[in-house]
């Protein structure tokens with residue numbers, strides 16, 4: 001859909017910002033451009049909307065060389081979101097979001113109605129419509145930035161480090177919201193970040209750049225972690241890529257055992273018969289209340305009388321990954337992760353050792369997939385950017 005053919009950008013001072021880039025970005029997917037500072041990510045992004053013109057090569061959009069398209073017309077179909085949202089300080093939030101529809105000649109009423117819809121879409125309350133940007137938090141401003149970029153419902157969205165200027169908690173919220181939004185909108189998104197964790201979380205495909213504007217690898221997150229093309233990529237994706245790979249294993253695939261689970265109505269004597277140092281105490285709906293150390297149990301009474309240590313966190317078999325399960329195990333006082341169903345009821349437990357078995361199984365599946373691809377003789381054809389490249 002967006003295609004780079006041997007594209008280079010050289011500046012008069014001798015800097016090569018992008019060096020012979022050939023890449024094909026899938027329609028309706030999120031492609032993340034990632035790499036160290038100065039490796040040419042922003043330049044690559046801006047060549048898509050002609051804010052930067054290549055020195056050599058061709059960028060095409062849906063098969064059409066973008067040089068043939070008048071820049072303002074091209075940009076109408078391409079939303080653009082930048083790091084600090086870049087909102088107009090003297091316009092209300094609603095008018096900021098209505099910017100593009102107004103530029104397109106929509107009536108003020110229609111543009112504002114669309115802006116109100118977009119405000120809701122990005123998860124902001126309608127009361128914010130009349131405020132000014134400085135009356136919003138950084139995270140809220142970023143949401144407005146996204147809403148504004150969606151103003152004319154462009155099929156393509158370019159996002160340059162949109163979540164980098166906010167704290168880690170807000171950033172995680174924005175990322176989750178962004179994933180939800182994309183499930184609804186199916187835009188073709190090109191997303192720049194220098195953060196490999198963000199790239200892995202958001203990208204359908206990831207292009208890793210190295211300094212000098214060279215593409216080091218273009219692949220799915222799974223393949224990037226499993227098969228980094230060289231030492232640079234391996235170093236960039238980091239030493240803890242084993243743990244990251246657990247993100248691709250569904251928690252539902254984690255083998256659980258029953259574990260030492262007892263209702264709070266159980267007599268403490270019952271907990272002593274369990275051959276474990278900790279028992280998980282649950283309510284009548286099997287929802288976990290906390291861990292009780294068997295050594296610290298009162299002499300008589302029920303588990304409702306026992307001192308409980310908080311769980312840390314549980315993991316959901318419905319939506320979480322094995323990475324969340326491992327985290328839950330590491331934070332649990334008993335070192336057991338507690339898996340719950342959609343109602344929050346305990347299904348079973350697993351320790352870190354058991355979770356490592358899931359990793360081994362996932363590796364075997366990945367190795368099989370690679371072998372099958374190689375056997376089919378088209379190892380490159382299905383990989384992103386493959387095919388006609």
Ligand SMILES: Nc1ncnc2c1ncn2[C@@H]1O[C@H](COP(=O)(O)OP(=O)(O)OP(=O)(O)O)[C@@H](O)[C@H]1O
Nearest residue numbers: 011013015017036037038039040041042043044194
């Ligand atoms: N107008 C310019 N004139 C000269 N060199 C430039 C110009 N714009 C960018 N560069 C250089 O081109 C290279 C790539 O810049 P670019 O902004 O694309 O990198 P980046 O990967 O987005 O970096 P960052 O993560 O730090 O934003 C850098 O070395 C930069 O200094």
